[in-house]
Amino acid sequence: MKKRILVIILFFCLYNFSFSQGKFIIQNNKQSDKIKFKLINNIIVIPVEINGVTLSFLLDTGVSKPIIFNFLNVSDTLKIKNTETISLRGLGEGESVDALKSKRNIIKIGDAINLNQDLYAVYDVNLNFAPRLGFPVHGIIGYDLFKDFVVEINYSNKFLRLTQPKKYTYKKCKKCERLNLEFYNSKPYINAEVWTNKRIIPVKLLIDSGGSDALWLFEDDSLGIKSSDKYFYDFLGHGLSGSVYGKRSKVENFALKNFVLDNVNVSYPDSTFISYARKHKNRNGSLSGNILKRFNVIFDYQRAIITLKKNNLFNDEFNYNKSGIELAHDGMRILRELNKSNIKQNSTTQSSNNNIILDNQYQISLKPAYAIVELRKDSPAEQAGLKIGDILISINGKQTYQLRLNQIIQMFYDDDGKKIRMRVDRGGDALIFNFKLKKLF
Structure with missing residues (x-):
């Protein structure tokens, strides 16, 4: 009788192990977990454990698979195996970068764990965001975490809450706005409106929590999306394929349904640096950290919705670097x-x-x-x-x-x-x- 019970229990454990391959699950009875983060230059940095090694990752809705940066001895430290070489392409005018694709990695974020996670290890010595942030950053993670949970980002109190979708209950919120999400290549897009050059222009934007700016727009004369006469040319950021430059300016207003922000910073990247981003022909730009941080946000990828609630940062002035x-x-x-x-x-x-x-x-x-x-x-x-x-x-x-x-x-x-x-x-x-x-x- 004892042997029979042991076999049944063993079979149940193996069944759950095979079922959890490739997905994050939360290892507690609440099926929800709260994780503190650091907010550095409008970018979220969270602790991530990979194959038993604790690292710091950017939480970036603009990426699909996790990426490890070059300055780790990846193969030895993280015990990465089962690799194949591939090319990755992103923002910047440079070429694609080579990366090792690794399978069957164990990733743990708080009580959330994935026992079979693909990740990409990039060895390009120039791809290192830590010097610009002044904080050790070892990689980026995005879609693979968001797809499995309802993710609450509390920017004002600097914590995440991950909840299994079946266990999540929406609370009534009269001061919230709920918008639909659209997905392209596993990345979330949202519809918004921009007041610029005395016109109201509807725009479709990538939600890019890994960007520190407020708003990027791709200039398009046919849509009326173009910089005002008041702008300066500047370094905008560093992407997977190199640096990005363009114009910095202001738009009169930016609206997400009934939430309207005034005098918002906007950047217009040069077309040479964003050829890869413009492959999604309906995309008009990006919505990034300097706007997102003004809300407490609930991402629900499985229901394809995002919920926004103003926080105490909402009315902060949109400022910019005046030194150069x-x-x-x-x-x-x-x-x-x-x-x-x-x-x-x-x-x-x-x-x-x-x-x-x-x-x-x-x-x-x-x-x-x-x-x-x-x-x-x-x-x-x-x-x-x-x-x-x-x-x-x-x-x-x-x-x-x-x-x-x-x-x-x-x-x-x-x-x-x-x-x-x-x-x-x-x-x-x-x-x-x-x-x-x-x-x-």
């Missing part, structure tokens, strides 16, 4: 710092053999370095004499190694006329530059 500087983490700098623990001792140590004097009032340490990687033409920073490759030492009297990258960048979004004083290292020389932030529209 793009920064990135650029390795470490060796610094000689005062050792506060030994400052009162005022003692020295001498080596009798080599006669080396070490002053223990000071200590040598490694600190993060931030470099200028993009510089907008005719911007206040360029006109002041700053150059690409300059390493920031201090800004407005603060040592940059004491600041996070996003804290420094936020200074460039300050008010028109704000004074910026920067000390930089240029080829070993310490130089000082002063300029004022300039509002362009």
